[in-house]
Amino acid sequence: MKVVIPGGSGQVGTALARALLNDGHEVVVLSRSPVKCDWKTVEWDGKTPGDWATEIDGADVVINLAGRSVNCRYTDANRREIMNSRVDSTRVIGEAISKATNPPKVWLQSSTATIYAHTFDHPNDDLTGIIGGNEPDAPAAWKFSIDVATNWERAANEADTPKTRKVIMRSAMIMGPARGGIFDTMLGIVRFGLGGTAGSGRQYISWIHEDDFIRAVYRLIEHEQFSGPVNIASPNPLPNKEFMRIFREAWGTRIGIPSFEWQLALGAFLMRSETELILKSRRVVPKLLTDSGFTFRFPEWGKACRDLCERWRNNSK
Numbered sequence: 001m002k003v004v005i006p007g008g009s010g011q012v013g014t015a016l017a018r019a020l021l022n023d024g025h026e027v028v029v030l031s032r033s034p035v036k037c038d039w040k041t042v043e044w045d046g047k048t049p050g051d052w053a054t055e056i057d058g059a060d061v062v063i064n065l066a067g068r069s070v071n072c073r074y075t076d077a078n079r080r081e082i083m084n085s086r087v088d089s090t091r092v093i094g095e096a097i098s099k100a101t102n103p104p105k106v107w108l109q110s111s112t113a114t115i116y117a118h119t120f121d122h123p124n125d126d127l128t129g130i131i132g133g134n135e136p137d138a139p140a141a142w143k144f145s146i147d148v149a150t151n152w153e154r155a156a157n158e159a160d161t162p163k164t165r166k167v168i169m170r171s172a173m174i175m176g177p178a179r180g181g182i183f184d185t186m187l188g189i190v191r192f193g194l195g196g197t198a199g200s201g202r203q204y205i206s207w208i209h210e211d212d213f214i215r216a217v218y219r220l221i222e223h224e225q226f227s228g229p230v231n232i233a234s235p236n237p238l239p240n241k242e243f244m245r246i247f248r249e250a251w252g253t254r255i256g257i258p259s260f261e262w263q264l265a266l267g268a269f270l271m272r273s274e275t276e277l278i279l280k281s282r283r284v285v286p287k288l289l290t291d292s293g294f295t296f297r298f299p300e301w302g303k304a305c306r307d308l309c310e311r312w313r314n315n316s317k
Contacts, residue, residue: 001221002059004104006030006044006093007066011181012174012213016063019214028055030066047088049095056093057100061221062164063108064093067152071185071277074144086152094159106165106221109156113172113206113233113284115149118142120202125287126170126231142276153229165227167220172233172284175304176210177311187312190247196256201241203281206233209298209308216286219294231286238301240278250305 003020005013008029017027017039027039030052034041044052046066056062066089072078090109097103116124117132124130132138133146153168175183189195208216213232220226238246248256286294298304 001061002026002028003061003063004028004030004055004059006062006064006089007046007110008063009033009035009041010065011176011178012210013065015176015178015210016065016214016217028059030055046085047092049092053096053099056096056104058102059104061106061108062093062097062104063110063217064090064156065110066090067110070145070148074141079144083148083151086148087155090152090155091159094156094161097161097164098159103161103163106167107156107161108167108169108217108220109153111153111168111170111229112145112149113170113231113282114145114280115153115170116282116284118203118281119283120204120281123237123283123285124231125285126229127287129231129284138280139276142280145276145280165224167226168229169217169220170229170231170233170284171213172206172208172231172237172282174210174213175207175308177308177315179315183308184312186247187251187309190244190251190253190256193253193255194257194259195244195248195253196258197241197244198259198278199240201239201244201258203240203279204237204283205240205243206237206282206284207243207301207304208233209296209304212296212298215297216289216294219289219292223292225292226288230288231284232289233284233286234296234301234304235285235290235299236301237283237285243301246302247305250302250309 003025008017009031017029020027021039029041030044031041034043042052042055068081068085117130118135118138133143173182216232
Protein backbone atom coordinates (compact mmCIF):
# COMPACT_ATOMS: atom_id res chain seq x y z
CA MET A 1 0.00 0.00 0.00
CA LYS A 2 1.01 3.63 -0.41
CA VAL A 3 1.26 5.54 2.87
CA VAL A 4 1.70 9.32 3.08
CA ILE A 5 3.05 10.68 6.38
CA PRO A 6 2.80 14.45 6.79
CA GLY A 7 5.21 15.56 9.49
CA GLY A 8 6.98 12.22 9.34
CA SER A 9 10.56 13.47 9.71
CA GLY A 10 10.73 13.27 13.52
CA GLN A 11 11.63 10.34 15.76
CA VAL A 12 8.21 8.66 15.62
CA GLY A 13 7.66 9.33 11.92
CA THR A 14 11.10 8.02 11.01
CA ALA A 15 10.56 4.80 12.96
CA LEU A 16 7.13 4.34 11.39
CA ALA A 17 8.34 5.09 7.87
CA ARG A 18 11.23 2.63 8.25
CA ALA A 19 8.91 -0.13 9.50
CA LEU A 20 6.45 0.41 6.65
CA LEU A 21 9.24 0.46 4.07
CA ASN A 22 10.78 -2.72 5.47
CA ASP A 23 7.39 -4.39 5.14
CA GLY A 24 7.33 -3.57 1.45
CA HIS A 25 5.05 -0.54 1.41
CA GLU A 26 5.52 2.69 -0.54
CA VAL A 27 6.20 5.56 1.85
CA VAL A 28 6.05 9.30 1.19
CA VAL A 29 6.93 11.77 3.94
CA LEU A 30 5.78 15.39 3.72
CA SER A 31 8.29 17.68 5.41
CA ARG A 32 9.04 21.37 5.70
CA SER A 33 12.73 20.55 5.33
CA PRO A 34 13.10 17.37 3.24
CA VAL A 35 16.29 15.36 3.61
CA LYS A 36 17.54 12.36 1.70
CA CYS A 37 16.07 9.13 3.09
CA ASP A 38 15.40 5.58 2.02
CA TRP A 39 11.83 6.70 1.27
CA LYS A 40 10.46 9.55 -0.81
CA THR A 41 10.25 12.98 0.84
CA VAL A 42 8.22 15.88 -0.53
CA GLU A 43 8.30 19.49 0.62
CA TRP A 44 5.23 21.23 2.02
CA ASP A 45 4.62 24.17 4.33
CA GLY A 46 1.96 22.47 6.44
CA LYS A 47 -0.69 25.11 5.86
CA THR A 48 -1.38 25.78 2.18
CA PRO A 49 -2.37 23.57 -0.79
CA GLY A 50 0.42 22.63 -3.17
CA ASP A 51 1.87 19.99 -5.46
CA TRP A 52 2.29 17.74 -2.43
CA ALA A 53 -1.45 17.05 -2.57
CA THR A 54 -0.93 14.82 -5.63
CA GLU A 55 0.74 12.31 -3.30
CA ILE A 56 -2.49 12.01 -1.28
CA ASP A 57 -4.64 11.44 -4.37
CA GLY A 58 -4.37 7.69 -4.92
CA ALA A 59 -2.70 6.90 -1.59
CA ASP A 60 -4.14 4.13 0.57
CA VAL A 61 -3.39 5.70 3.94
CA VAL A 62 -2.56 9.15 5.33
CA ILE A 63 -0.96 9.35 8.78
CA ASN A 64 -0.68 12.95 9.93
CA LEU A 65 2.03 13.47 12.55
CA ALA A 66 2.61 17.18 11.86
CA GLY A 67 2.92 19.62 14.74
CA ARG A 68 5.54 21.73 16.52
CA SER A 69 7.08 20.18 19.62
CA VAL A 70 5.39 21.15 22.89
CA ASN A 71 8.69 20.81 24.76
CA CYS A 72 9.21 24.57 25.01
CA ARG A 73 8.20 27.58 27.09
CA TYR A 74 4.60 28.56 26.47
CA THR A 75 5.31 32.08 25.30
CA ASP A 76 2.69 33.79 23.17
CA ALA A 77 4.73 33.13 20.03
CA ASN A 78 5.29 29.46 20.87
CA ARG A 79 1.62 29.00 21.76
CA ARG A 80 0.59 30.34 18.36
CA GLU A 81 3.07 28.09 16.60
CA ILE A 82 2.03 24.98 18.57
CA MET A 83 -1.65 25.60 17.85
CA ASN A 84 -1.33 26.71 14.22
CA SER A 85 1.09 23.95 13.21
CA ARG A 86 -1.49 21.37 14.26
CA VAL A 87 -4.73 22.99 13.18
CA ASP A 88 -3.44 24.34 9.85
CA SER A 89 -1.79 21.08 8.79
CA THR A 90 -4.87 19.05 9.71
CA ARG A 91 -7.18 21.45 7.89
CA VAL A 92 -5.14 21.44 4.67
CA ILE A 93 -4.79 17.65 4.70
CA GLY A 94 -8.56 17.40 5.02
CA GLU A 95 -8.92 19.72 2.04
CA ALA A 96 -6.52 17.61 -0.03
CA ILE A 97 -8.41 14.42 0.81
CA SER A 98 -11.79 16.00 0.04
CA LYS A 99 -10.57 17.14 -3.40
CA ALA A 100 -8.83 13.86 -4.31
CA THR A 101 -10.22 11.92 -7.24
CA ASN A 102 -9.15 8.71 -5.52
CA PRO A 103 -9.06 9.55 -1.80
CA PRO A 104 -7.29 7.33 0.77
CA LYS A 105 -9.30 4.67 2.52
CA VAL A 106 -8.18 5.76 5.97
CA TRP A 107 -6.77 8.89 7.59
CA LEU A 108 -4.99 8.42 10.91
CA GLN A 109 -4.78 11.79 12.64
CA SER A 110 -2.47 12.48 15.56
CA SER A 111 -3.84 13.79 18.81
CA THR A 112 -2.65 13.38 22.37
CA ALA A 113 -3.57 11.61 25.60
CA THR A 114 -3.03 14.99 27.26
CA ILE A 115 -6.59 15.83 26.19
CA TYR A 116 -7.87 13.92 29.23
CA ALA A 117 -8.35 15.33 32.70
CA HIS A 118 -5.57 15.43 35.26
CA THR A 119 -6.57 12.55 37.52
CA PHE A 120 -5.13 10.14 40.07
CA ASP A 121 -8.06 7.94 41.05
CA HIS A 122 -9.48 6.56 37.81
CA PRO A 123 -8.17 5.74 34.33
CA ASN A 124 -9.41 7.59 31.26
CA ASP A 125 -10.34 5.20 28.46
CA ASP A 126 -11.49 6.05 24.94
CA LEU A 127 -15.19 5.51 25.73
CA THR A 128 -15.70 7.09 29.15
CA GLY A 129 -12.60 9.27 29.58
CA ILE A 130 -13.15 12.81 30.86
CA ILE A 131 -11.80 15.63 28.72
CA GLY A 132 -9.67 18.01 30.77
CA GLY A 133 -9.67 21.76 31.18
CA ASN A 134 -11.93 22.21 34.21
CA GLU A 135 -10.10 20.28 36.93
CA PRO A 136 -10.16 22.18 40.24
CA ASP A 137 -6.66 21.00 41.21
CA ALA A 138 -4.93 21.74 37.88
CA PRO A 139 -3.11 25.01 37.14
CA ALA A 140 -4.91 27.32 34.71
CA ALA A 141 -1.88 27.22 32.40
CA TRP A 142 -2.54 23.53 31.69
CA LYS A 143 -5.77 24.43 29.88
CA PHE A 144 -3.73 25.51 26.86
CA SER A 145 -2.78 21.91 26.08
CA ILE A 146 -6.46 20.90 26.25
CA ASP A 147 -7.36 23.75 23.89
CA VAL A 148 -4.68 22.60 21.45
CA ALA A 149 -5.90 19.00 21.50
CA THR A 150 -9.59 19.87 21.13
CA ASN A 151 -8.94 22.32 18.28
CA TRP A 152 -6.65 19.77 16.63
CA GLU A 153 -9.33 17.10 16.72
CA ARG A 154 -12.06 19.53 15.67
CA ALA A 155 -10.10 20.38 12.51
CA ALA A 156 -10.03 16.70 11.56
CA ASN A 157 -13.67 16.08 12.44
CA GLU A 158 -14.82 19.07 10.40
CA ALA A 159 -13.04 17.87 7.25
CA ASP A 160 -15.53 16.67 4.62
CA THR A 161 -14.07 13.26 3.71
CA PRO A 162 -17.03 10.87 3.30
CA LYS A 163 -15.01 8.23 1.46
CA THR A 164 -12.18 8.21 4.00
CA ARG A 165 -12.41 6.61 7.45
CA LYS A 166 -10.96 8.91 10.10
CA VAL A 167 -9.23 7.73 13.27
CA ILE A 168 -8.02 10.17 15.93
CA MET A 169 -4.91 8.74 17.62
CA ARG A 170 -4.80 9.94 21.21
CA SER A 171 -1.26 8.80 21.84
CA ALA A 172 0.62 8.67 25.11
CA MET A 173 4.38 9.31 25.22
CA ILE A 174 5.93 7.15 22.51
CA MET A 175 9.13 5.62 23.85
CA GLY A 176 11.81 4.81 21.27
CA PRO A 177 15.60 4.50 21.56
CA ALA A 178 16.51 7.15 18.96
CA ARG A 179 18.41 10.28 19.98
CA GLY A 180 16.29 13.33 20.62
CA GLY A 181 13.12 11.48 21.62
CA ILE A 182 11.34 11.56 24.96
CA PHE A 183 13.00 8.33 26.15
CA ASP A 184 16.45 9.72 25.29
CA THR A 185 15.65 12.90 27.22
CA MET A 186 14.44 11.02 30.28
CA LEU A 187 17.37 8.62 30.13
CA GLY A 188 19.75 11.56 30.21
CA ILE A 189 18.20 12.63 33.50
CA VAL A 190 18.50 9.09 34.90
CA ARG A 191 22.11 8.68 33.74
CA PHE A 192 23.17 11.84 35.59
CA GLY A 193 21.57 10.70 38.85
CA LEU A 194 18.62 13.10 38.67
CA GLY A 195 15.94 10.54 37.86
CA GLY A 196 14.22 10.52 41.22
CA THR A 197 10.63 11.20 42.17
CA ALA A 198 9.22 14.39 40.64
CA GLY A 199 6.99 16.41 42.93
CA SER A 200 4.66 14.17 44.89
CA GLY A 201 5.37 11.23 42.57
CA ARG A 202 1.65 10.40 42.54
CA GLN A 203 1.07 11.71 39.01
CA TYR A 204 0.56 8.96 36.46
CA ILE A 205 2.74 8.55 33.38
CA SER A 206 1.08 7.04 30.32
CA TRP A 207 3.44 5.64 27.73
CA ILE A 208 3.76 3.19 24.85
CA HIS A 209 6.76 1.35 23.43
CA GLU A 210 7.58 2.45 19.89
CA ASP A 211 7.13 -1.09 18.54
CA ASP A 212 3.63 -1.31 19.99
CA PHE A 213 2.76 2.10 18.58
CA ILE A 214 3.70 0.90 15.10
CA ARG A 215 1.75 -2.33 15.57
CA ALA A 216 -1.25 -0.30 16.76
CA VAL A 217 -1.04 1.85 13.63
CA TYR A 218 -1.21 -1.29 11.50
CA ARG A 219 -4.24 -2.47 13.45
CA LEU A 220 -6.07 0.82 12.98
CA ILE A 221 -5.38 0.68 9.24
CA GLU A 222 -6.42 -2.93 8.78
CA HIS A 223 -9.56 -3.04 10.94
CA GLU A 224 -12.47 -0.94 9.71
CA GLN A 225 -14.20 -1.07 13.09
CA PHE A 226 -11.99 1.76 14.29
CA SER A 227 -13.10 5.33 13.75
CA GLY A 228 -13.07 8.45 15.88
CA PRO A 229 -10.84 8.75 18.98
CA VAL A 230 -8.68 5.76 19.93
CA ASN A 231 -6.25 5.74 22.86
CA ILE A 232 -2.79 4.46 21.96
CA ALA A 233 -1.08 3.73 25.25
CA SER A 234 0.15 0.84 27.32
CA PRO A 235 -2.64 -0.66 29.45
CA ASN A 236 -0.45 -0.11 32.51
CA PRO A 237 0.31 3.55 33.30
CA LEU A 238 2.34 4.08 36.45
CA PRO A 239 2.76 6.76 39.11
CA ASN A 240 5.90 8.81 38.53
CA LYS A 241 7.60 7.43 41.65
CA GLU A 242 7.25 3.82 40.49
CA PHE A 243 7.98 4.67 36.86
CA MET A 244 11.29 6.33 37.72
CA ARG A 245 12.31 3.55 40.15
CA ILE A 246 11.91 0.99 37.37
CA PHE A 247 13.76 3.30 34.97
CA ARG A 248 16.76 3.52 37.33
CA GLU A 249 16.81 -0.25 37.83
CA ALA A 250 16.66 -0.89 34.08
CA TRP A 251 19.61 1.40 33.45
CA GLY A 252 21.55 0.12 36.45
CA THR A 253 21.87 3.20 38.62
CA ARG A 254 21.00 3.47 42.30
CA ILE A 255 21.02 7.25 42.52
CA GLY A 256 17.90 9.22 41.75
CA ILE A 257 17.71 12.62 43.40
CA PRO A 258 14.08 13.67 43.95
CA SER A 259 12.84 17.08 42.82
CA PHE A 260 10.39 19.36 44.57
CA GLU A 261 7.93 21.35 42.50
CA TRP A 262 9.89 24.60 42.89
CA GLN A 263 13.01 22.83 41.63
CA LEU A 264 11.08 21.44 38.66
CA ALA A 265 9.79 24.93 37.88
CA LEU A 266 13.32 26.31 37.93
CA GLY A 267 14.67 23.41 35.84
CA ALA A 268 11.88 23.76 33.31
CA PHE A 269 12.61 27.47 33.01
CA LEU A 270 16.32 26.84 32.43
CA MET A 271 15.55 24.06 29.90
CA ARG A 272 12.98 26.26 28.13
CA SER A 273 10.20 23.79 28.90
CA GLU A 274 7.08 23.53 31.12
CA THR A 275 6.41 21.59 34.33
CA GLU A 276 3.09 20.35 32.91
CA LEU A 277 5.06 17.74 30.97
CA ILE A 278 6.24 16.33 34.31
CA LEU A 279 3.50 17.08 36.82
CA LYS A 280 0.22 16.47 34.99
CA SER A 281 -1.25 13.06 35.87
CA ARG A 282 -2.06 11.25 32.62
CA ARG A 283 -3.80 8.02 33.60
CA VAL A 284 -4.87 6.79 30.17
CA VAL A 285 -5.76 3.25 29.06
CA PRO A 286 -6.54 1.78 25.59
CA LYS A 287 -9.95 0.12 25.94
CA LEU A 288 -10.86 0.04 22.23
CA LEU A 289 -7.56 -1.54 21.23
CA THR A 290 -7.57 -4.18 23.94
CA ASP A 291 -11.27 -4.96 23.44
CA SER A 292 -10.48 -5.65 19.78
CA GLY A 293 -7.99 -8.36 20.78
CA PHE A 294 -4.84 -6.30 20.29
CA THR A 295 -1.99 -7.65 22.40
CA PHE A 296 0.97 -5.58 23.52
CA ARG A 297 4.50 -6.90 23.21
CA PHE A 298 5.50 -4.49 25.96
CA PRO A 299 2.50 -4.06 28.28
CA GLU A 300 4.67 -3.49 31.37
CA TRP A 301 7.14 -0.62 31.81
CA GLY A 302 9.87 -2.85 33.25
CA LYS A 303 10.18 -5.03 30.16
CA ALA A 304 9.78 -2.05 27.84
CA CYS A 305 12.40 0.02 29.64
CA ARG A 306 14.97 -2.76 29.71
CA ASP A 307 14.51 -3.29 25.97
CA LEU A 308 14.85 0.43 25.24
CA CYS A 309 17.96 0.76 27.43
CA GLU A 310 19.58 -2.15 25.60
CA ARG A 311 18.73 -0.67 22.20
CA TRP A 312 20.01 2.74 23.27
CA ARG A 313 23.31 1.20 24.34
CA ASN A 314 23.60 -0.74 21.09
CA ASN A 315 22.97 2.43 19.08
CA SER A 316 25.83 4.10 20.97
CA LYS A 317 28.43 1.52 19.99
